[in-house]
Amino acid sequence: MENYMKKSLSTFFAMLLIAVSYTSVEAQQSDYEIQQEFRAEYSQLADWIDNAVSTTDLEDISDRIDELESDYRGHSDLINAAIYPDSYQSRIDDLRSRFSAAQQNIATIEELNERVENLSTDLDDFRGQLSEMDERAEALQREIRDSQANERRLSNLVRQYRENVEERDRFVGEFLEDLLSRYESVDASTAAEIAQAAERLEENPVDLVRTILGEYVNYANQQTDLSAPEYLSMKAQHNYFTRLWDNIGERLTQIFDAEEPVQAYQEVRDLLANWNSAIDNRLWGAISNAFSQNGIELDNFTNASGFNNALQSYVNDATQTSRDQNSEEDLERFQNFSNFWNNTVKANWGETLMASEVLSYSQLASIDSQLDDWNQAAIPTSNLMLILFLISVAVIIGLVVALVRKK
Amino acid sequence: MAKSKLLTLFISVALMISVSACGPSLVISNVDYAQPIESVISPDADNIATDERYAISFSVAPILEEENVDSADQIRLIRNNKGYYFVTAAGFSNVYVFEPAESELKLKRKIEITENGLGQPALNQRGDHIEVVDRATGNTYQVNEEGRI
Numbered sequence: 001m002e003n004y005m006k007k008s009l010s011t012f013f014a015m016l017l018i019a020v021s022y023t024s025v026e027a028q029q030s031d032y033e034i035q036q037e038f039r040a041e042y043s044q045l046a047d048w049i050d051n052a053v054s055t056t057d058l059e060d061i062s063d064r065i066d067e068l069e070s071d072y073r074g075h076s077d078l079i080n081a082a083i084y085p086d087s088y089q090s091r092i093d094d095l096r097s098r099f100s101a102a103q104q105n106i107a108t109i110e111e112l113n114e115r116v117e118n119l120s121t122d123l124d125d126f127r128g129q130l131s132e133m134d135e136r137a138e139a140l141q142r143e144i145r146d147s148q149a150n151e152r153r154l155s156n157l158v159r160q161y162r163e164n165v166e167e168r169d170r171f172v173g174e175f176l177e178d179l180l181s182r183y184e185s186v187d188a189s190t191a192a193e194i195a196q197a198a199e200r201l202e203e204n205p206v207d208l209v210r211t212i213l214g215e216y217v218n219y220a221n222q223q224t225d226l227s228a229p230e231y232l233s234m235k236a237q238h239n240y241f242t243r244l245w246d247n248i249g250e251r252l253t254q255i256f257d258a259e260e261p262v263q264a265y266q267e268v269r270d271l272l273a274n275w276n277s278a279i280d281n282r283l284w285g286a287i288s289n290a291f292s293q294n295g296i297e298l299d300n301f302t303n304a305s306g307f308n309n310a311l312q313s314y315v316n317d318a319t320q321t322s323r324d325q326n327s328e329e330d331l332e333r334f335q336n337f338s339n340f341w342n343n344t345v346k347a348n349w350g351e352t353l354m355a356s357e358v359l360s361y362s363q364l365a366s367i368d369s370q371l372d373d374w375n376q377a378a379i380p381t382s383n384l385m386l387i388l389f390l391i392s393v394a395v396i397i398g399l400v401v402a403l404v405r406k407k
Numbered sequence: 408m409a410k411s412k413l414l415t416l417f418i419s420v421a422l423m424i425s426v427s428a429c430g431p432s433l434v435i436s437n438v439d440y441a442q443p444i445e446s447v448i449s450p451d452a453d454n455i456a457t458d459e460r461y462a463i464s465f466s467v468a469p470i471l472e473e474e475n476v477d478s479a480d481q482i483r484l485i486r487n488n489k490g491y492y493f494v495t496a497a498g499f500s501n502v503y504v505f506e507p508a509e510s511e512l513k514l515k516r517k518i519e520i521t522e523n524g525l526g527q528p529a530l531n532q533r534g535d536h537i538e539v540v541d542r543a544t545g546n547t548y549q550v551n552e553e554g555r556i
Contacts (some may be wrong), residue, residue: 030529030540032445032483147481 008366031075035082038072042091049098055106058099065095123208126175130212133168150212162230172212179243204256206264213241213271220278228290229349231283238279241381242272283358294340304358315370322377334378339369427506445530448482456482466496466514473517474499485530485537491515491552493537498524502539504552518550 052058053304072079076088081201083091127343140161220234249265257264284302291298298310318337322330345353353359439542448456457464470531479496486492492505492512501519505512524541536556539548549556 030542031531032447032529035444042528051425164434
């Protein structure tokens with residue numbers, strides 16, 4: 001017990017000594033030192049805030065600002081005099097304002113990092129799915145080549161192949177739509193921050209767009225025996241890509257190809273132009289062949305307006321011929337064109353014709369209207385009335401002659 | 408004759424007094440010269456101490472000579488409310504009180520603080536006096552332009 005008392009007393013005195021010496025040191029502090037320490041602590045906190053890169057870095061800083069404020073509140077007059085025209089309060093406010101700005105910046109950076117990570121994952125998934133679709137398309141093409149003998153099976157394979165190509169186009173389109181929605185509203189400063197974060201990506205979206213376009217150009221160049229609607233689908237897909245690139249291209253290249261955005265933008269434009277030429281090389285011939293195979297010989301054309309003119313000219317000429325000749329042959333010619341136009345061109349190609357901007361809705365409607373005229377002109381006119389009239393006149397004349405003779 | 412001389416002398420004196428009364432005589436009282444914080448100045452190679460904040464520059468060589476030291480890394484300088492400058496440094500035994508004059512600092516008082524010399528001195532402004540702190544020993548002293556209080 002005695003020992004315990006002794007121990008307690010000695011602890012008490014030791015603590016008292018520490019407290020007294022602490023107070024004495026506190027009292028003997030230099031004013032100069034106080035303001036220097038305030039400046040140093042302020043600078044250190046400001047550095048920590050400015051260099052913070054994660055929310056973890058910021059965790060304790062708010063408490064440290066509160067501590068700084070309370071530790072030096074009693075010396076505020078001294079500090080105000082020392083750091084004039086700054087003040088103790090303005091430095092504390094400055095730290096709080098820096099802290100809040102840093103919090104916002106870090107939140108933005110972390111969100112961007114997450115966005116880039118998600119994008120990276122999406123790109124990987126996209127590449128994977130695209131490869132699968134390409135493999136499936138190649139397998140189907142192989143099967144089509146090997147199944148020439150069986151017409152029914154061949155037709156089935158061709159249908160599957162077309163569906164696969166359509167699915168691939170749709171998939172690419174949806175991916176790019178998604179990309180557009182993510183980046184079309186990004187402001188310049190955010191774009192710069194994304195650009196920094198995006199440097200980590202192995203393959204960024206601009207590279208991917210270039211790769212996809214390269215594949216499309218090769219595909220359009222290699223496929224020589226596709227049908228008109230397939231080339232029209234390609235043309236529609238090309239137009240979609242062009243519109244998309246017009247909307248998003250500049251922003252995407254600024255974000256993901258920040259070193260040479262103008263060159264990257266132009267490269268994609270060149271690929272789009274190549275793709276368009278590759279499609280055009282086959283498209284107009286394929287359309288012309290499709291009409292020709294159905295007994296409709298259009299004038300030569302090499303672009304959309306040429307195709308429209310050829311159609312207009314064909315229908316106008318045929319209408320005029322029907323008016324002049326009004327033969328059974330004209331009627332057959334009309335019926336043939338009308339069947340192909342309504343059942344194939346409008347029914348099967350209609351959407352892609354408009355999406356590919358080969359024919360507009362008003363151009364299709366104009367041909368329809370001209371077809372009505374042609375229909376009228378092509379229906380053979382009946383001679384029955386003329387015959388009846390002539391018979392009536394002959395009967396009247398006969399009666400008149402008979403009456404005169406009787407008199 | 409003597410009366411006339413006295414009258415002339417009286418008129419002259421009166422004239423001189425009135426002329427001098429017409430000269431500049433504006434006096435501003437209760438000026439507070441106090442620097443809230445001491446200045447800690449490193450003298451240059453020529454022992455010139457320059458305080459940018461309070462715009463004063465002077466040679467510390469005479470003080471070093473008085474203290475029998477060759478150099479001082481840092482001079483601590485503070486001005487009290489009456490306008491006297493208090494100067495000391497690590498290793499000094501005294502605090503020097505200077506009165507500013509035209510291009511001069513005149514020694515007003517040399518206040519002995521410790522024979523052994525101050526270890527880590529600091530000067531704090533404390534209203535009617537200056538507090539001298541030796542942070543090395545924890546001792547504090549109060550001084551004004553007249554000496555230790």
